[in-house]
Amino acid sequence: MYFNKFSTIEYTIGSRNYQLLDIFTKVSILGDYTTSNAFDQYVIQEGETPDDVATLVYGDPNLSWLILLTNNIYSEDEWYSGDSAFATLLDKKYGGEAYYITNLPDLKEGDVMVKVLTTSGQTVSSIDETKYRIISGFDKTFRSVWGKGGAGTFSAGDTVMFGRRNTQTGAVDILNFVSSSDITLNTQHTTVNFIEEKKNSPYYLLQYTNDVVVPPNVVFSGGEIQSTYVPSNTIFTDPLSTETNFANTLLYYYMTNSGVVPGIQKFSYYTKELNKYRERQIISVIKRYLLPDIVSTIQNLVKTKEIGRRVALGL
Numbered sequence: 242m243y244f245n246k247f248s249t250i251e252y253t254i255g256s257r258n259y260q261l262l263d264i265f266t267k268v269s270i271l272g273d274y275t276t277s278n279a280f281d282q283y284v285i286q287e288g289e290t291p292d293d294v295a296t297l298v299y300g301d302p303n304l305s306w307l308i309l310l311t312n313n314i315y316s317e318d319e320w321y322s323g324d325s326a327f328a329t330l331l332d333k334k335y336g337g338e339a340y341y342i343t344n345l346p347d348l349k350e351g352d353v354m355v356k357v358l359t360t361s362g363q364t365v366s367s368i369d370e371t372k373y374r375i376i377s378g379f380d381k382t383f384r385s386v387w388g389k390g391g392a393g394t395f396s397a398g399d400t401v402m403f404g405r406r407n408t409q410t411g412a413v414d415i416l417n418f419v420s421s422s423d424i425t426l427n428t429q430h431t432t433v434n435f436i437e438e439k440k441n442s443p444y445y446l447l448q449y450t451n452d453v454v455v456p457p458n459v460v461f462s463g464g465e466i467q468s469t470y471v472p473s474n475t476i477f478t479d480p481l482s483t484e485t486n487f488a489n490t491l492l493y494y495y496m497t498n499s500g501v502v503p504g505i506q507k508f509s510y511y512t513k514e515l516n517k518y519r520e521r522q523i524i525s526v527i528k529r530y531l532l533p534d535i536v537s538t539i540q541n542l543v544k545t546k547e548i549g550r551r552v553a554l555g556l
Contacts, residue, residue, distance in 0.1 A: 280311075280525040287323030298526050307536065312524045321521040331514055335440035337377060337389030341496035343478050343487055344431045346403055346418035348379040353413060354388055357400040363420060363428040365402050369393070376403070380442070382473070383457055383492060387439050397499075399433045421476040421487065434496040440511040446491065447506045455505060457492035464503050466491065 283298060291305035291314075298308070314320055318330065340354065356372035357365050372395065374388030395401070404413040420428035446455045448466065458475075460467035477486040478493070487493055495502050527535055 281528055283524050283526045285321045285522050311527055327518045331440055335510055337439045338436055339385040339387055339439045339442040340433045341385050341435040342431045343421040344418050344476055346416055348376055350377055352376040353404045354401050357402050357430050360430055363426050365429045383443055385442050397435050400430050401433055402430045421478045424477050437500055441509050443507045444510050444513045445508050447508055449504050449506050458490050460489050461491040461494045
């Protein structure tokens with residue numbers, strides 16, 4: 242095994258001394274100084290472990306350390322374990338939902354979104370304290386509030402408010418922001434237009450025909466992308482107004498038509514992360530005929546009295 246060849250060093254813990262392996266010593270393989278002829282490619286199959294790959298490639302599961310070292314893999318999350326395992330990791334990373342609003346409040350992680358029951362003009366009169374979310378982020382480009390945890394359920398069409406805990410008093414202060422229906426006023430509430438899982442929210446939008454990235458603030462009229470744009474900070478949503486307004490944008494169409502836009506496809510956070518994850522499925526393995534020399538060289542390199550030695554190896 243890999244660590245069996247490491248030198249031991251003396252650690253002092255409290256008043257006692259211990260002889261332990263020098264795990265700070267590291268050998269890495271330089272990709273820039275290594276010929277591609279030294280490697281074969283291997284495609285990891287779902288459920289295969291490093292031991293499985295070492296057995297199939299080298300006939301020895303104890304050489305799994307060489308598989309990991311060759312590909313600079315240091316944690317379990319970096320190993321391709323299959324799409325089903327990835328889905329579990331993604332649910333953990335992107336847990337919660339995306340709530341689309343027209344406004345641009347100054348939201349921060351840790352703020353609270355609460356369902357509103359009644360309003361009086363721009364002021365919140367009453368709330369449903371059993372329905373709330375903790376805000377984990379706010380994507381201003383797509384105007385999606387990322388919420389997680391909390392309690393209760395939300396639906397498109399719900400009125401919501403946002404609050405932030407006052408560090409001095411401990412109370413939750415209501416956040417005010419510009420109203421999208423009347424931009425001369427500040428408001429305490431807004432409407433949720435659309436809800437989807439956070440992992441399925443758009444990273445960017447594409448045209449089906451030629452895969453051109455489409456900005457969400459481009460004008461979308463008559464079912465087609467136009468050549469004009471609405472300023473990205475515009476929130477005015479009065480469709481009868483002749484002024485520049487947010488209601489003319491592709492994003493507004495997206496959030497008011499259940500996330501479906503003719504001729505437009507969504508490149509979601511899920512797709513982005515899945516493509517990135519699947520790149521790990523193809524790894525490099527040192528050619529078998531080089532194995533004896535490489536293993537011997539690495540084992541000799543880690544035998545050192547120099548604590549924390551770093552060695553870069555070119556093949």
